[in-house]
Amino acid sequence: MTTLLDVCGVSKRFGGLMALKDVNLTVSDNEIVGLIGPNGAGKTTCFNVISGTFPPSEGQITFDGHNIVGMRPNRIVRIGLARTYQATSVFPTATVLENVVRGAFTRSEDTFLGSLLGLAASRDADARLRRHCMEILDRVGIAHVHDHLAGALPYGFQRRLGVAIALASDPKVIMMDEPAAGLNPEESHAMGQLIREIHEAGGTSVLIVEHDMRLVMGICHRLIVLDHGEQIAAGSPEEIRNNRQVIEAYLGTEAI
Amino acid sequence: MNTVDTHMTQPTAASASQRGFWTRIVLVTLACAVAYATPGLLPNLFYVHIANLTLVSGIFALSLWIIYCVGQLSLGHAAFAGLGAYASALLSLRLGVPPFVSLLIAGIGTATVAALLGAVILRLRGVYFVLVTFLFGQMFTLMVLNWQSLTNGANGLISIPPITILGLSFGPRPVFFYFAFVVFLLVLLFTWALSRSTFGRAFDSIEQNIDLAESCGIDTSKYQIIAFTIGSGIAGVGGAMIAHYIRYISPDTFTFHNSVAYITMLVVGGRSLFWGAVVGAAFLTPLPEFLRDFAGLQHIIYGAIMILVLRLLPGGLISLPATLRRIGGGK
Numbered sequence: 001m002t003t004l005l006d007v008c009g010v011s012k013r014f015g016g017l018m019a020l021k022d023v024n025l026t027v028s029d030n031e032i033v034g035l036i037g038p039n040g041a042g043k044t045t046c047f048n049v050i051s052g053t054f055p056p057s058e059g060q061i062t063f064d065g066h067n068i069v070g071m072r073p074n075r076i077v078r079i080g081l082a083r084t085y086q087a088t089s090v091f092p093t094a095t096v097l098e099n100v101v102r103g104a105f106t107r108s109e110d111t112f113l114g115s116l117l118g119l120a121a122s123r124d125a126d127a128r129l130r131r132h133c134m135e136i137l138d139r140v141g142i143a144h145v146h147d148h149l150a151g152a153l154p155y156g157f158q159r160r161l162g163v164a165i166a167l168a169s170d171p172k173v174i175m176m177d178e179p180a181a182g183l184n185p186e187e188s189h190a191m192g193q194l195i196r197e198i199h200e201a202g203g204t205s206v207l208i209v210e211h212d213m214r215l216v217m218g219i220c221h222r223l224i225v226l227d228h229g230e231q232i233a234a235g236s237p238e239e240i241r242n243n244r245q246v247i248e249a250y251l252g253t254e255a256i
Numbered sequence: 257m258n259t260v261d262t263h264m265t266q267p268t269a270a271s272a273s274q275r276g277f278w279t280r281i282v283l284v285t286l287a288c289a290v291a292y293a294t295p296g297l298l299p300n301l302f303y304v305h306i307a308n309l310t311l312v313s314g315i316f317a318l319s320l321w322i323i324y325c326v327g328q329l330s331l332g333h334a335a336f337a338g339l340g341a342y343a344s345a346l347l348s349l350r351l352g353v354p355p356f357v358s359l360l361i362a363g364i365g366t367a368t369v370a371a372l373l374g375a376v377i378l379r380l381r382g383v384y385f386v387l388v389t390f391l392f393g394q395m396f397t398l399m400v401l402n403w404q405s406l407t408n409g410a411n412g413l414i415s416i417p418p419i420t421i422l423g424l425s426f427g428p429r430p431v432f433f434y435f436a437f438v439v440f441l442l443v444l445l446f447t448w449a450l451s452r453s454t455f456g457r458a459f460d461s462i463e464q465n466i467d468l469a470e471s472c473g474i475d476t477s478k479y480q481i482i483a484f485t486i487g488s489g490i491a492g493v494g495g496a497m498i499a500h501y502i503r504y505i506s507p508d509t510f511t512f513h514n515s516v517a518y519i520t521m522l523v524v525g526g527r528s529l530f531w532g533a534v535v536g537a538a539f540l541t542p543l544p545e546f547l548r549d550f551a552g553l554q555h556i557i558y559g560a561i562m563i564l565v566l567r568l569l570p571g572g573l574i575s576l577p578a579t580l581r582r583i584g585g586g587k
């Protein structure tokens with residue numbers, strides 16, 4: 001197993017608030033890693049720092065041999081690190097298929113001049129891309145609504161579309177911020193299935209933030225627990241489940 | 257740029273796009289035929305003049321639309337038009353550059369200024385961007401007023417030579433009409449093609465959800481600068497056309513009020529499609545000319561029309577047929 005994502009000693013300050021304190025985490029190829037912790041623990045901030053939304057105050061982040069600190073988000077996506085958002089995030093007035101095509105923007109063989117002049121080669125490239133994106137929609141199970149406007153989709157489908165958009169960039173690692181938030185237990189279970197399929201079929205590694213413990217414990221190989229920006233535990237789901245500190249800070253006393 | 261979506265949803269759209277190609281050829285030919293006859297059919301030169309101004313307004317509105325496509329509203333659009341106008345006028349007056357060549361240089365020069373400015377200010381979004389473009393417009397006016405040695409200050413530049421190509425002068429109003437029409441048509445076709453290109457896809461992604469666009473690997477800064485550069489460059493060409501047509505420009509030719517007028521055209525016409533810009537320009541340009549008696553009221557009338565349209569037709573005049581159909585259908 002080679003390490004793809006390596007977050008080393010990362011801290012993030014917002015004014016007086018230490019949102020992240022000396023966080024270390026790695027994601028290797030073919031791995032599903034969970035990042036858990038109570039609300040406000042700094043999980044989304046961690047994603048934002050990794051994906052380049054804002055720089056860390058301290059620390060190093062490398063991805064697939066690149067130092068990605070200070071790199072613009074679009075470049076980080078292009079070297080194979082994609083993300084989804086905690087809130088649903090789609091292009092509301094574009095069709096579902098067009099949303100995914102945009103996710104594959106940098107994978108397109110289409111050229112600006114070709115598309116400007118409407119050349120046959122450009123149309124072919126676009127048709128190929130659309131077919132490829134239809135397959136992705138098929139994988140996430142919303143191909144039947146490909147011509148609907150994304151903004152008009154039911155919530156559960158929008159969450160799946162978010163995953164499809166991220167998948168379209170053909171990432172090596174995909175970071176998912178609470179993919180099952182707001183889903184009912186069945187939908188949540190199906191989302192877990194989907195993540196496992198993505199991982200198994202494509203060999204894509206996943207770094208997932210999620211509160212649904214059944215989902216997290218079911219699919220993750222390793223877990224990292226944050227509380228108040230600090231890493232309080234790391235290990236296998238089994239170890240985390242029995243970790244006293246984690247139970248106190250997050251899981252509660254009830255058995256899971 | 258919803259055109260991107262409706263087009264080629266099915267991968268089997270090859271024959272449809274063939275048909276679309278011929279439809280467009282026929283449309284362009286038809287437009288040319290109508291345009292050819294237009295100057296002769298208009299009752300007098302005053303109407304030809306209004307037609308000319310409308311075509312140039314169409315160019316301004318379309319170019320502003322390109323910037324609007326990345327979700328940015330420029331209140332300095334007239335300043336870029338003015339920049340092009342002064343550049344082209346001065347090149348031809350002071351350096352003797354032939355007016356058609358000067359027009360092209362002015363367009364490229366304006367685009368360059370826009371690219372440099374855009375690289376700095378396009379980080380701002382929403383009202384902050386609007387404010388900075390407003391300030392840029394004010395700075396332009398002040399500079400033109402005060403740089404007397406170059407711009408002749410408030411007196412403006414007179415006796416600007418008309419555009420001449422291969423010995424044919426486009427000075428007379430009916431002849432300029434053809435020049436304006438050809439440039440307008442080129443800008444229209446270019447804007448249409450741009451909206452369906454890979455750039456158009458990037459622009460619309462940025463407009464709808466800039467963070468997600470960045471997460472799709474789209475370099476949002478780069479594409480915003482591209483849109484701003486293309487739009488402002490075209491405005492520069494439009495401004496230069498005015499300079500060589502009216503043959504007189506002053507700091508009053510391109511002011512904040514003009515920038516507002518272009519925005520009004522977009523809103524009134526319909527912001528979602530590039531046709532909206534054309535409809536808006538065609539509707540609003542002749543208006544002040546026919547309302548000469550109410551000169552002071554022009555801005556009020558513009559404002560009133562804008563509010564009315566926003567209240568009654570949020571999609572702009574271009575959505576009128578669909579709205580009527582909906583009302584008619586009782587849905």
Ligand SMILES: Nc1ncnc2c1ncn2[C@@H]1O[C@H](COP(=O)(O)OP(=O)(O)O)[C@@H](O)[C@H]1O
Nearest residue numbers: 014017019037038039040041042043044045046
């Ligand atoms: N852009 C920001 N500016 C200031 N404070 C922020 C910002 N983003 C997050 N925070 C703060 O950082 C802390 C961690 O937030 P977040 O990462 O969203 O937590 P989580 O995703 O684990 O629920 C919170 O106290 C939040 O208010």
Ligand SMILES: [Mg+2]
Nearest residue numbers: 043044045086
């Ligand atoms: Mg969060």
